[in-house]
Amino acid sequence: MNKVQLVEAIASEGNISKAAAKCALEAFVNSTTKALKKGEKVALIGFGTFAVNKRAARKGRNPQTGKEMKIPAQKVVKFKAGATLKGKVK
Numbered sequence: 050m051n052k053v054q055l056v057e058a059i060a061s062e063g064n065i066s067k068a069a070a071k072c073a074l075e076a077f078v079n080s081t082t083k084a085l086k087k088g089e090k091v092a093l094i095g096f097g098t099f100a101v102n103k104r105a106a107r108k109g110r111n112p113q114t115g116k117e118m119k120i121p122a123q124k125v126v127k128f129k130a131g132a133t134l135k136g137k138v139k
Contacts, residue, residue, distance in 0.1 A: 057070075
C-alpha cells in the first residue's frame with residue numbers, strides 16, 4: 050500500500066473526503082517526525098511504538114571491493130508492533 054492508497058482507505062473508512070484524509074495523514078507524519086527528532090517515543094496503544102535508537106559506529110566491508118570501511122554512529126527509527134496489531138496480523 051502506498052500513500053495514495055492509504056489516503057483513499059482512510060477516506061473511505063472514516064467517511065471523510067480524500068483532501069481531509071490527506072491532511073490528517075500528513076499531520077500525523079509531521080507530528081511523529083517532530084517527536085522523534087526530539088528523542089521522544091510515539092506510542093499508539095494497540096498499534097505500536099515508534100522510537101529512536103542509537104546505533105554505534107562499526108566496521109563494515111564494501112561488498113564490491115571487499116575493502117574494510119568505517120560506518121559512522123547514527124540514529125535509527127525503530128517500530129515495535131503492539132499486541133493488538135500482532136494478534137490481528139496472525
